[in-house]
Amino acid sequence: MQLPRDPSNAAHALVAAFPTRLAGDVQSVLAVMPEASYAPMMPFEVEVQGETVVIPSRIYNEEPDTGFERALSGTQQMILHCLYSRHHDGRVRQRHLEQITASGEPWAVPFVVQLAGEYVLEIIESIERGLPGLAEPGSTQRQLYGEFIARNPAFFARTERRVVSYWSCYYRWKYGAFGLYPGCVLLEAFRAAVVEQVGAQWPRHTPPPLAGSSETPA
Template sequence: MHAGNSRNSVGLLIALRTEGGAPTRATLLVEQLQWCTLGLSRKVEVGGRETERFAAYPPVVQLPRNTSNVTHTLVAAFPTRLAGDVQSALAVMPKTSSAPMMPFEVEVQGETVAIPSRVYNEEPDAGFERALSGTQQMILHCLYSRHHDGRVRQRHLDQLTAAGEPWVVPFVVQLAGEYVLEIIESIGRGLPGLAEPDSPQRRLYGEFIARNPAFFARTERRVVSYWSCYYRWKYGAFGMYPGCVLLEAFRAAAVEQVGTRWPRHTPPPGGH
């Protein structure tokens, strides 16, 4: 559902209400979808207690489809020193009529990059990919980790977790805040160094989180939102959810990096 369709969703929401004004189950589902799509937060009652739920994503906006604009947008997802390598990677990506979704900004080693929320290009033939350098292949994996198909995202994620480049990290952390459980589990398996004090992997992710506290806070809220929406039936306590385990590992990396407590935007691991 695009942000431009919010008026339609409101109309559907009203139409689904019963004559007495009480919301039906279908009404609540549509309301929840609208709330997540529009990037809202609200107070709701959970287990007799009032709590605040946060939207999983900001409003969805597509960028203009001008080819030069799209190229500029994707180049901007990486540090400027990689511009030439990004151009080489883009050259093997099939064209698409759908533009990338609105980027989110993070800081990578003092430089701001803007990473698209979603891309829609089909995957290139394996032969074209093999012709790229190692750095260019990694850039390709980063971009396809933003693909609209979760299976494509997971395939390319498996190549990212072993990388030691700081510009790869935001692509991995962004995936940690999404709804596909198998992807979250893959990240946990692919980052064993997060559990090892002073490991290179722990320093790498700790430094990124320390530089991007607002981005990590938003990621935390997304993880809680998706657990509550889709996985609470399976993991009754948030602390049992793989996304919580991963967030705790990220938080430990940040604490080790900054040497002080890190703000929490989730229930505690032992909470519900």
């Protein structure tokens, strides 16, 4: 089903994807983005440092010319990359994702974590490459992602279930054991981050990392 074209509603939805203090920067980014073909789709709510944001899973804006992008401030460029990590084209999502994984901004984190629950294997591998700090106890990346997951347990549980579902549907033939699937490896790194953050075990909604292909999550 095609969604109605409504640029004003689309702009409002994209402003809501970031903390209110960034509203002016988001508007500056929207000013250089081509008009959306359709309204943003499948929004999800998460908490970022005590504030609820509503992030679309998909947007339908073409990418702006590079000259317009270069005219933005550093923060505004990061906002643009976050928004285009929602793009309906997986190659565009991956390209912009690779610009935000190194960000130390808490508001960029949900854009990354949500993509861990998608079906494009190359995107999952890009997240792994872009977050080397998840493997380092006490690192800034561990703290950043651990805090986000601790604040959003239901969102992370949903992401876990999506990873299992896409593995079972599309990749079980290649990775017979869930523990071998890159999505599982990434989830375990996220889990280590939140366990370090809260100082306790964290609920699991996937098969154990070493489980065989016949096992299902609890």
